Amino acid sequence: MTSKEEFKYLSGFGSEFATEDPRCPGALPVGQNNPQKCPYGLYAEQLSGTAFTAPRHENKRSWLYRIRPSVIHKPFVPLNVAQYFKHNWNENEPNPNQMRWKPYDIPSSDNVVDFVQGLHTVCGAGDPKARNGIAIHVYLCNTSMVNLCFYNSDGNFLFVPQQGRLKITTEFGKLTVDPNEICVIQQGIRFSIEVEGPTRGYILEVFDAHFQLPYLGPIGANGLANPRDFLTPVAWFEDRDVPEGFRVVTKFQGKLFEAKQLHSPFDVVAWHGNYAPYKYNLEYFMVINATQFDHADPSIFTVLTCPSNKPGVAIADFVIFPPRWAVQDHTFRPPYYHRNCMSEFMGLIKGNYEAKEDGFAPGGASLHSIMTPHGPDYKCFEGASNGELKPVRVADGTQAFMFETSLSLAVTKWGEETCQKLDHTYYECWQPLKKHFDPNWKPE
Incomplete structure (x- = not known):
């Protein structure tokens, strides 16, 4: 958030708002949406984001009271x-x-x-x-x-x-x-x-x-x-x-x-709707996290979702990995190695992502496609496997995010070739991972 906001805001997700520019008090009609003549000689125009017959709790629309209707072009x-x-x-x-x-x-x-x-x-x-x-x-x-x-x-x-x-x-x-x-x-x-x-x-x-x-x-x-x-x-x-x-x-x-x-x-004098x-x-995201053992699934970091028609499956989720405490006992704390029926596109706003501190830079991105394995690099794995498990802060000064989708994503020619930013050495970060298997291991 900026230290000094230039503009005024209304708060609440999905709320029904009513607002008018203070230069024209009374611009919002009282008691109906489309009177024969709107205050100040304005035009009434409805912007619909859902079908008219959508269930009321899902219906999205706003009434705009503007100097000229948007059809004039x-x-x-x-x-x-x-x-x-x-x-x-x-x-x-x-x-x-x-x-x-x-x-x-x-x-x-x-x-x-x-x-x-x-x-x-x-x-x-x-x-x-x-x-x-x-x-x-x-x-x-x-x-x-x-x-x-x-x-x-x-x-x-x-x-x-x-x-x-x-x-x-x-x-x-x-x-x-x-x-x-x-x-x-x-x-x-x-x-x-x-x-x-x-x-x-x-x-x-x-x-x-x-x-x-x-x-x-x-x-x-x-x-x-x-x-x-x-x-x-x-x-x-x-x-x-x-x-x-x-x-x-x-x-x-x-x-x-x-x-x-x-x-x-931009001639809307007043509007109301949702x-x-x-x-x-x-920064206002309230993190929920594991406090006993295991690394919780990334779904607990979902800010917004666009659900599909299949319950529990998203067309797209917007997920963040904000600063937080890691306190789990007997646990490999970073993200686990994973193959997923979803596509995961990650970006970095600032700092260093905890599971790959080298090579993943702010303004860059990564894509792990459906069922393509991914997880911590060698350096992260070795450090997390052998480090002292005391409460530590994770991701201070960092903000990574993920666009996750149930769809299989195709990369454009610009993304794969023209931009010339694809890191063809990415796979190397996992190559040093060693075999630690010991057939003679016995519990302590």
Whole structure:
């Protein structure tokens, strides 16, 4: 969280909010959503994130009261500014190997790149036309979007900034998002991103549904990410004509399109509903951990989940590995060696990841595909196997995260070749692991 917030927020995950810009008191209609004439001569417009007939506890929609309806724009035309932002999962042959990427390059100062131009797809699966699947992207940029906004017709974006603050203007108000915070901008919401120099981060895109808090089960009412710590912007508007044209870019069926209009799209004076962008500070995550023996499954570190139609199986989970205490007795404390029916894409925001302190750097990533074995490197295994088991702090100064999915992810050509950041020596970190088997061993 920034030391001094520039904008005002509402708190609570999935709450029904009502907010208006204080410059126009009374802008929210009283008693109905769409009166014959809205206060201040505004237009009423509903943004629906679910089907009208979705169960009430799942229904997502907000009413926007704006200066002009969003339908006022010229026709959309194809836009080719982000050649590595795509959903072609068949351009490469499958590769089951463990993959690790060195930090992705941010454009140099003599190469001006905004957020839209700086989108690069690393891997993914599924089809946005069928509304099933995910994509994992990185954004690499160094300049702000000017008279330009973006919205995703295909799904939701979960932003994980790694370097550089994001100042995000949305139809619902403004957000500032720093590294070690996350932000979710849902399907259809228009936004523009201002940056302050070299900027890098990760995006998890889901096509199916919306992110929600995981069920807590035996944990009880408290723990993990608490709803009140999620922040949603207060209404803010600008009434600004743009004679030269304001560019509205959409991602539709995996392709980019652009339309122009002669005014700012950020003209929502008031809004109410439960479908809005939000952010969360990862420092507020309440860790649940093992206190007797064994290493608990990583599902206890889930911040947000997008469930599939199969109970207990996620289209995507967003998981973090925050600073915490390790106190287990008679236990190998780091993550265990593992083969999984899920795909695991990891990134590092800061510090050194506990299970691989060498080679996995902030701004880089790793991918362990379905049933591909992975686990601690040689150095980590030897240290954890022979170290004194006293209570110790784990991951201080570090924040690693994981995008986990039940889908089998295909890596793009940019991810495997063009970016030139794939570490082809990654497999070597496990090669020194020794055989310790002793057929004559007897318990003490």
